[in-house]
Amino acid sequence: MKIIRTIRALQLWRARQSSRNVHLGFVPTMGAFHAGHQSLMQRARRSCGTVVVSIFVNPLQFGPTEDLDEYPRPRQTDLALCRQAGVDVVFVPSRKDFYPPGFQTSVTVGVLTRPWEGAHRRTHFQGVTTVVAKLLNLVKPHRAFLGQKDYQQCCILNQMVTDLGQGVNMVMCPTIRESDGLALSSRNGYLSSSARRTAPVLYQALNMGASSIREGETSIKRIETVMQAHIRKTSNAKIDYLAVCHTETLEPLNHTRKKMVLLGAVRLGKVRLIDNVIVNTPV
Amino acid sequence: MKIIRTIRALQLWRARQSSRNVHLGFVPTMGAFHAGHQSLMQRARRSCGTVVVSIFVNPLQFGPTEDLDEYPRPRQTDLALCRQAGVDVVFVPSRKDFYPPGFQTSVTVGVLTRPWEGAHRRTHFQGVTTVVAKLLNLVKPHRAFLGQKDYQQCCILNQMVTDLGQGVNMVMCPTIRESDGLALSSRNGYLSSSARRTAPVLYQALNMGASSIREGETSIKRIETVMQAHIRKTSNAKIDYLAVCHTETLEPLNHTRKKMVLLGAVRLGKVRLIDNVIVNTPV
16 A cells, blocks of 8 residues: 655646556545545545545534544554555645645535535535545546535535536435444544433434435424424434435425435534435435 | 537546546636737647636636626637637536535635635635636646636645645736736626726736846836836826735845746726736846
8 A cells, every 4th residue: 555645646646547547546534534435435445447536634624613632543453444445546635735835725516515515514515625626637537435423514515516516426325323323423533421311312303303304204394393203202412404405406395205315414512423325305 | 629518518528538648738727818818828739739718707716805706707709719729628618516515615725715816815725726726636737728817826826736736737828918917807898988098007016026127127126116117107007015025926126136026906997907017136
């Protein structure tokens, strides 16, 4: 496994690949790997001749009050997991190399970034689109693998790649969960033990919404009530949002459709959890 | 010469080039070619194995009161000039193909876009960076050729390409001028015959500033006064700005440096002219 630490070295490596006819898969990450990241790497490994993983805790996507400095950075463990997953190249740029003095360009996606996570984390998505746009330009992959857990992020990055003609096939991969249903996240480690016990309520609520749809419920209001009621009855989690949305525009729906996504975010103390479930109405 | 009209067809063409080891040169334009554009094409032709020209009147870089609808579009003449210059591929996307419904991504450069043209044309540079970022992603050239006449634009695009890791070598080519010194521009056709006679005052003023520097003038104030005085004495052109600037940051200078750029913009009736001169202090 090759470890590349600078943009220059990555560009030189990439230029050498162009003459070979490789199918290049890419997994952009902030490190602190869990089984969700591993499943993205494995998926890339299965479908691509060469697999590149980037590890970069991107300062641009953290808000001023967020956990940039405390964000876990278990570098050696991360590299070992990459090796184990059969990754070919790990790109681990320094902050100074990636955003040198004078850096002043940003990539912004419009309406898709406004609701849900965008409303709660003002500058977050602009940080994500800027870093991923640059990573895709540097790595030039054929396919990039993203986790469904960050559903809105997947939609936004897909829109960016299309709008800017980056020509990368964005592949959304299933959310990996703990046995009690909690979606894996590098931030789950912040949960107190009592919050950890409560945490599965979000996924439970989304599943109850999905079940009610599958059983024929057509009132958006009642689907949302089912989800909200579960959270309120079973925990003191604070609901940021629980919504029935269009799978592509992410707009909240007034009427059920063939395919929908249920998006949710709750706060447990200082920790914010997000999750989602895609659901089809019964035929 | 191949004429490509859709993004899809361009991507297919570009994918086929990857196996060949071509050096690809690109000239992004809005059409309405004059000798300035031709010199860019010729420069690309001399130094690159394959030359792509894009012709796209980009709505995003026009302000609401600007001349988008009236902007000249002599398509057949333009194509003939491309053919004559030995261009290999002309990319002429439709507005709807380039910015389909739902398009919502923009690329923004920061401080470099604020002064000078940015101050006079609020959304202009964001339109330029967005369209060029997309064109570079689609064409994937090794080198792109830009005219020095739009000096600030050259700096901004250079910054964007570096910041986003687009890996394109941006080549700034000399401004082509009429025999009386007026920089060629597709908008010169808007000048009334009397304004056309007055128009060379801008380049004259910049040259007088440059001469005073070469002759040892070190006061920025006096250099600017020389330039302003020429415009005021010889015409009723309205000065937007005339400034002695850092060649890379474009900041107005307090003291002369080894290398500087004199930037100017004047209005003649409804027509706005810009020009610039790079100058070195005497050794």
